[in-house]
Amino acid sequence: DVKVTQSSRYLVKRTGEKVFLECVQDMDHENMFWYRQDPGLGLRLIYFSYDVKMKEKGDIPEGYSVSREKKERFSLILESASTNQTSMYLCASSSPSGASVQYFGPGTRLTVT
Amino acid sequence: QQQVKQSPQSLIVQKGGISIINCAYENTAFDYFPWYQQFPGKGPALLIAIRPDVSEKKEGRFTISFNKSAKQFSLHIMDSQPGDSATYFCAARPGYSTLTFGKGTMLLVSP
Numbered sequence: 001d002v003k004v005t006q007s008s009r010y011l012v013k014r015t016g017e018k019v020f021l022e023c024v025q026d027m028d029h030e031n032m033f034w035y036r037q038d039p040g041l042g043l044r045l046i047y048f049s050y051d052v053k054m055k056e057k058g059d060i061p062e063g064y065s066v067s068r069e070k071k072e073r074f075s076l077i078l079e080s081a082s083t084n085q086t087s088m089y090l091c092a093s094s095s096p097s098g099a100s101v102q103y104f105g106p107g108t109r110l111t112v113t
Numbered sequence: 114q115q116q117v118k119q120s121p122q123s124l125i126v127q128k129g130g131i132s133i134i135n136c137a138y139e140n141t142a143f144d145y146f147p148w149y150q151q152f153p154g155k156g157p158a159l160l161i162a163i164r165p166d167v168s169e170k171k172e173g174r175f176t177i178s179f180n181k182s183a184k185q186f187s188l189h190i191m192d193s194q195p196g197d198s199a200t201y202f203c204a205a206r207p208g209y210s211t212l213t214f215g216k217g218t219m220l221l222v223s224p
Contacts, residue, residue: 004156040122042202042216043157058211090156102212104156
């Protein structure tokens with residue numbers, strides 16, 4: 001079974017702190033994604049990566065950056081957390097084929113106070 | 114043009130009833146339409162998917178109906194069960210690009 005793990009289920013940070021969210025997948029997938037999920041707004045893509053050291057902006061990249069130094073690991077970074085970044089963050093991975101399924105992690109609920 | 118519009122936002126169905134969730138899109142380049150199911154405390158998981166060369170796909174109690182001319186697709190859950198209570202997301206993708214998700218439908222199946 002594909003497994004996507006996220007470093008924390010719940011995280012509470014203060015405004016202005018630098019926040020790291022880690023994601024690891026064990027299926028040797030090339031593609032990895034970071035989404036945020038907010039009630040009534042669905043899943044919105046923040047950043048994605050098709051390969052090591054490669055990154056592409058999604059629909060809402062402002063205030064975020066990412067790092068992919070190893071194929072299995074994709075990190076989301078909030079350089080200076082703000083209260084409007086309080087959300088559920090979901091990581092996903094997939095293979096590059098046309099009908100590839102995205103496999104999601106359980107999510108990290110981040111609260112910025 | 115990248116949007117996928119999903120309705121209703123929430124749905125309550127009696128056990129044994131049919132749950133229907135609808136999605137509409139504008140981008141004619143979309144060629145892959147999956148539905149994801151998310152239980153509380155879990156990440157979304159692929160439920161069923163369809164390509165536009167067929168009008169219907171059925172897997173057990175779950176059926177996707179696809180209307181290419183109307184640019185609409187829907188998920189039907191037959192004989193809905195309390196265990197089907199979850200949030201459902203439709204999505205669409207052009208070629209090898211990224212998925213665009215609908216805003217989700219919270220389904221509650223009452224016993």
